[in-house]
Every structure is written in C-alpha cells, then in structure tokens.
Amino acid sequence: MTSPLHTELCDLLGCRWPVVQTGMGWVAEPELVAAVCNAGGFGFLAAATIPPREVAAAIERTRALSDRPFGVNFLMDAPGADVISDAIIEHGVRAAGYNRAPDASLIRRLKDAGVVCMPTCGAPKHAVKAERLGADAIIVQGAEGGGHTGTVPTSLLVSQCADAVSVPIVAAGGFRDGRGLVAALALGAKGIAMGTRFLLTRESPVPDATVERYLEAEVDDVVVSRALDGLPQRMIRNELLRELERRGAPGRLWLAFRSALALRRETGASLLELLRSGLAMRRHERLTRAQVLMAANAPMLARTAMTDGDPVHGYLPSGTVTGVIEDRPTCAELLARIVEEAETTLKALGR
Ligand SMILES: Cc1cc2nc3c(=O)[nH]c(=O)nc-3n(C[C@H](O)[C@H](O)[C@H](O)COP(=O)(O)O)c2cc1C
Secondary structure: OOOOOOOHHHHHHOOOOOEEEOOOOOOOOHHHHHHHHHOOOEEEEEOOOOOHHHHHHHHHHHHHHOOOOOEEEOOOOOOOHHHHHHHHHHOOOOEEEOOOOOOHHHHHHHHHOOOEEOOEEOOHHHHHHHHHOOOOOEEEEOOOOOEEOOOOOHHHHHHHHHHHOOOOEEEEOOOOOHHHHHHHHHOOOOOEEEOHHHHOOOOOOOOHHHHHHHHHOOHHHEEEEOOOOOOOEEEEOOHHHHHHHHOOHHHHHHHHHHHHHHHHHHHOOOHHHHHHHHHHHHHHHOOOHHHHHOOOHHHHHHHHHHOOOOOOOOOOEOOHHHHHOOOOOOHHHHHHHHHHHHHHHHHHHHO
C-alpha cells in the first residue's frame, strides 16, 4: 500500500517525501541541497547569491553529490536571469523556483524544456496569477516564514490558496516536524517547504557562531522589520537591526550604497545592469526609490552572517519557528523523524 505521505508533489518532483528545502541565499548550497535530496526530500539551490555564470558549476557540483532530482531558485528580474535559465535547461534541472516579478517569457521557455515551474507566493491573488502564468505547483509562504514575508498566517493562507488554484500547493512558514506536515495536508497542501529548519542541520554551511544565535533565539526575538531594505523582512533582532533602527536616513543610505557596490563586485553585474534591474523591480513590485536603493542590503548583509560567521553585524533572516528549534540533526535524521512522526500522527487520528 502506498503511504498517505506519498502525494502528487512527490511524483511531480521525483522525490520520496513531500518535504521541500527552499532557496536560501548563501545557505542552500550544493552540499545542503544534495543532503536533502539523498534523504528523500527535494532541495532548491539558491542561485540568487551565485554569480550567474557560476550557476552551471554549482548545478554540476550538486549532481556530483546526489543522483536525485533537485531545483534551482533565482530572481527573474535580476541581471543574469536568462543565463541562469539557460543553465537550468541545459543541465536538465527538475524544477525552477522564483518569486517576485515572474517573467512570462522565461516561464514559457522553462516549461517548453520540461522544467517544473514552482514559484513562491504570499497571497491568494498572487497564487492565482502564478497559476495563470504556468506554475506547476506553488509554494505559499505565510507570515511566520523567514526573510521577505507577508501578513497572512500560514494556517489561513494555505487553505485559501488550495481553494483558489488547481495546481498542488506546498505550505511554507513555520514548519519543522511531522505534525506540521499532517496539518498542512489537512489544510489542502500536498507537502511542506522549510527554510529555517534546514538552515539548522549538520549539512548547512552556516558557521557555528551564527547557528548558535538561531538556536538561542526565542519566538519573541524573531520580528518583522522594514529597516533593512524598506520591505517587511522576518529576522532575528540582533545588534545590526537595533543599529539600523537607530540610524537616520543618511546612515541607511550610506549602508545601501556600500551594499550595492559589494553586490556589483559579487555578481559581476555592470552599473547599467543593476540600474535596469532596479527599474524593473520598481515597475513590477511598485517599490519606492528608497526601497530600490536598499535592495542590495539583504543579500550582502546576509553574507556577513551566513558566510563570514558574524551574527552581530550580519542580517539573520529567520522564520518564527527558530524559537522552538533546539537541535541540529543531519538531513537524513530530520527527514526520518518527520516521516515517522507524521505516520504516527495519522494513525492516532485514524483511531
Ligand atoms: C536564512 C534564510 C535565507 C533566505 N533566503 C531567501 C532567498 O535568497 N530567496 C528567497 O526567495 N527566499 C529566501 N528565504 C525564504 C525561504 O526560502 C522560505 O520561504 C522561508 O524560510 C520559509 O519559512 P520557514 O523559515 O518558517 O521555514 C530565506 C529564508 C531564510 C531563513
């Protein structure tokens, strides 16, 4: 008999369990993605923080570590989105993840090449639009989720979106265990997607000093603030956030300028390309000039925490769920635990 945990999402993605690891800049690197896929889940490589011309090499590195299918998550309105799409298609990557500013012609190209298109949305109307543009499955992230986030709680958003679209919904924002997986299935989702929980695994590349900050944080330490880039971001309140909240406009502008220069160095994008991308963001997402100017803060200050291991001066994007996570299992241990707990919960409900 097939397990009730084997959903249509598993068939779509070619994974054993309906558990997705989301794209997290500087975190979702080949080692983590491969470990998730080898454990029976489905991982997304975070290409938004890899120079576009190096994405093909990261795909090859992931493939060398796992023969399981995986996905690539990227920003469709950033410089080099076409280069990343080419790499996804040429290397036969199973799925493409994206969120803001979906590009209809890029989606068409990916779909024509047989790539599963799986955007992330934070509101029912965005899910409806994503389906119209060709999404094969949609991750819906509720307000509890880490990083850029919306206002609708996961418990409300998932059933709303499941009713609004006909493609499979994957619930994100606040998941960590088997009971959560069963709850998501009950709400109409076909699986769960987790960011923070996978950041806190053995195969995550995040240095110990930063991991400690996440493990120590209580639910109340995780807040939503616009101080980083003008958009609501869920993160752990640390020294950087307190400093940003204290600074006036000139201090924030200076930080944004330094982040933009760092992003330019990191991605190899020209000033003209960055300007074009900024204008596209402003158009698609109705951002203010200040929000466009601050757009490089999140990726560059996240690197300080995630790669340099400095949780004091770096940005700590995090779901509320970090407040109830206290260990750092391997991905195989985590997946086995989630599946066992979900099966036990289903049995208990059946009784
Ligand atoms: C450390 C961290 C980095 C993230 N980076 C990105 C990113 O680069 N792009 C993106 O679309 N979402 C990013 N997110 C959001 C996650 O992909 C995911 O939607 C979210 O973490 C789900 O909520 P959870 O943390 O409660 O599981 C990030 C989240 C975290 C915690």
